[in-house]
Amino acid sequence: MNPLPSRSPKASPALPQARGGESAHNLSTLHEVELRPEYRRILEQVAPGAAGPEPWRRRKLAAAHELLALAQISQRLLIQMLDLTEAFRTAFTLQMPVPCRDGETGPLRVAPAAVLGLTYRQEAMLSAQPGYSFIEILGPRNVFHANVASSSQPPGAQLLCLGPKLPPNIQLVDLVLMAYTAISLQTIQFSLVDPAGVLNPAAARWFQANPSHIPLTRDPFLSPKEAA
Amino acid sequence: MMNTRIWSTAGRPAAELAEVLHSLGFTSAAGGYELVSEGLRLEPGRSWWTLRQRVGDEDSPGAELLMSPGHPGLWKRVRFGDGIERLFALPARLLRTENAEQEEREGENLIGQTIQWALETAKGRVPEGWAPPEPGLLDSWFGREQLTVVNGGFLRQGDVITEPTQFALRFPIVPMLPPGLTPARRAWLRVLLEEAQNRWHLIRCGWLETPDGISAVLEVDLTGVPRALHEDLFVTSLEAVRWAVHWLGEPADWLADVTVASGLLAVCPSEKPTKGVP
Numbered sequence: 001m002n003p004l005p006s007r008s009p010k011a012s013p014a015l016p017q018a019r020g021g022e023s024a025h026n027l028s029t030l031h032e033v034e035l036r037p038e039y040r041r042i043l044e045q046v047a048p049g050a051a052g053p054e055p056w057r058r059r060k061l062a063a064a065h066e067l068l069a070l071a072q073i074s075q076r077l078l079i080q081m082l083d084l085t086e087a088f089r090t091a092f093t094l095q096m097p098v099p100c101r102d103g104e105t106g107p108l109r110v111a112p113a114a115v116l117g118l119t120y121r122q123e124a125m126l127s128a129q130p131g132y133s134f135i136e137i138l139g140p141r142n143v144f145h146a147n148v149a150s151s152s153q154p155p156g157a158q159l160l161c162l163g164p165k166l167p168p169n170i171q172l173v174d175l176v177l178m179a180y181t182a183i184s185l186q187t188i189q190f191s192l193v194d195p196a197g198v199l200n201p202a203a204a205r206w207f208q209a210n211p212s213h214i215p216l217t218r219d220p221f222l223s224p225k226e227a228a
Numbered sequence: 229m230m231n232t233r234i235w236s237t238a239g240r241p242a243a244e245l246a247e248v249l250h251s252l253g254f255t256s257a258a259g260g261y262e263l264v265s266e267g268l269r270l271e272p273g274r275s276w277w278t279l280r281q282r283v284g285d286e287d288s289p290g291a292e293l294l295m296s297p298g299h300p301g302l303w304k305r306v307r308f309g310d311g312i313e314r315l316f317a318l319p320a321r322l323l324r325t326e327n328a329e330q331e332e333r334e335g336e337n338l339i340g341q342t343i344q345w346a347l348e349t350a351k352g353r354v355p356e357g358w359a360p361p362e363p364g365l366l367d368s369w370f371g372r373e374q375l376t377v378v379n380g381g382f383l384r385q386g387d388v389i390t391e392p393t394q395f396a397l398r399f400p401i402v403p404m405l406p407p408g409l410t411p412a413r414r415a416w417l418r419v420l421l422e423e424a425q426n427r428w429h430l431i432r433c434g435w436l437e438t439p440d441g442i443s444a445v446l447e448v449d450l451t452g453v454p455r456a457l458h459e460d461l462f463v464t465s466l467e468a469v470r471w472a473v474h475w476l477g478e479p480a481d482w483l484a485d486v487t488v489a490s491g492l493l494a495v496c497p498s499e500k501p502t503k504g505v506p
Binding site: 052059062169 | 420485492493
């Protein structure tokens with residue numbers, strides 16, 4: 001399954017990173033953040049293309065605002081693509097440690113960032129969805145993680161599993177935060193007897209045997225300065 | 229001073245707990261206790277105490293999870309594997325704090341009362357001699373504005389029901405099902421409510437039929453709750469139901485709005501299990 005089929009993005013400029021002087025915000029008030037002009041322009045650019053029933057359209061616009069606000073206040077997140085045409089689709093870079101391993105026996109190496117593709121479909125607003133149905137790690141390849149499907153196994157998509165089932169109407173920003181804590185191993189599910197969650201049994205066994213690598217960071221998503 | 233009491237995940241000395249439960253007819257079983265005559269299993273977990281009851285004929289697979297509101301107590305139907313079971317769940321902290329100590333000082337036994345509450349309400353009965361809290365006391369536990377949930381353009385007004393034989397919190401999630409709601413839309417709404425009932429402890433969902441029509445409601449029914457738990461469980465329940473209303477309001481509004489056309493909602497939702505690998 002590839003949540004990001006080859007479709008030209010509606011907006012794909014890499015956006016500027018946050019600058020100093022932001023007013024205080026926390027993650028539960030992102031809808032109140034006033035977007036800076038460069039972020040507002042992106043929203044204005046993609047909004048007319050947002051199709052679908054009115055509640056779904058409204059939801060996509062609200063989620064886009066929150067995602068752009070998160071990118072505005074956080075140094076960690078850089079949005080690279082945003083498309084509201086049908087499903088809510090976005091690709092973004094997250095600065096965070098990412099566990100990788102080349103080949104079956106290579107050493108663990110930690111990449112400094114990941115590019116994630118996130119697809120939020122209309123039905124996710126109305127019914128519970130499998131935890132692997134939202135996020136794919138587009139880069140780096142060779143991610144070595146119990147809850148990420150291996151790129152060396154067909155179909156090669158590095159799907160990230162965030163749990164057996166995620167509740168209906170889960171917030172898009174919550175998915176971003178869950179991806180951060182999952183990939184950086186702050187939260188991890190590596191029980192091989194539970195078929196939900198473990199997409200790479202070899203990685204699950206390796207981290208069980210090498211727990212000193214868990215977590216890769218204890219940093220929260222927002223730095224104390226960003227959150228203050 | 230060294231603590232020599234037996235360790236227990238329940239946050240309560242295991243020997244003391246076992247003594248109380250054995251006196252009520254429970255026997256020890258792996259990970260909990262069982263009352264074989266009632267088909268009940270109690271698991272005193274660190275966060276929640278759960279009582280589960282084997283399915284009966286009325287709960288056979290395929291039966292609806294959602295019940296008519298008003299059933300006394302916290303019992304509800306949830307999915308368990310491929311079937312359905314009855315569940316009564318209570319925050320564990322309520323049974324190990326000063327509530328329990330106070331009751332025991334007064335010569336009463338909170339665990340015993342709580343189990344009796346569960347047993348009586350499992351049969352649809354209210355414990356003998358039970359009464360809801362006095363209105364003045366109840367009002368001191370919360371602000372009436374907490375019965376209003378606002379989320380964007382969505383607003384729901386809840387109610388506290390205090391009758392001689394009922395004490396419950398109830399919020400309409402869809403105040404009135406429109407006459408033109410298609411079977412497919414109603415199926416989507418049912419799946420949404422079932423998911424909420426499965427996912428969140430305390431919360432029960434159902435269809436409330438009145439002379440004016442049918443509404444979909446969320447409720448926490450505290451009828452029969454032991455006096456020592458009145459305030460803490462009410463406050464916890466109010467937060468729980470507010471959270472669920474906030475979470476479900478937007479999708480429920482959409483599903484019930486027949487003026488919004490949607491190809492997705494023209495057919496019934498898939499109810500296949502989603503657990504497993506892609």
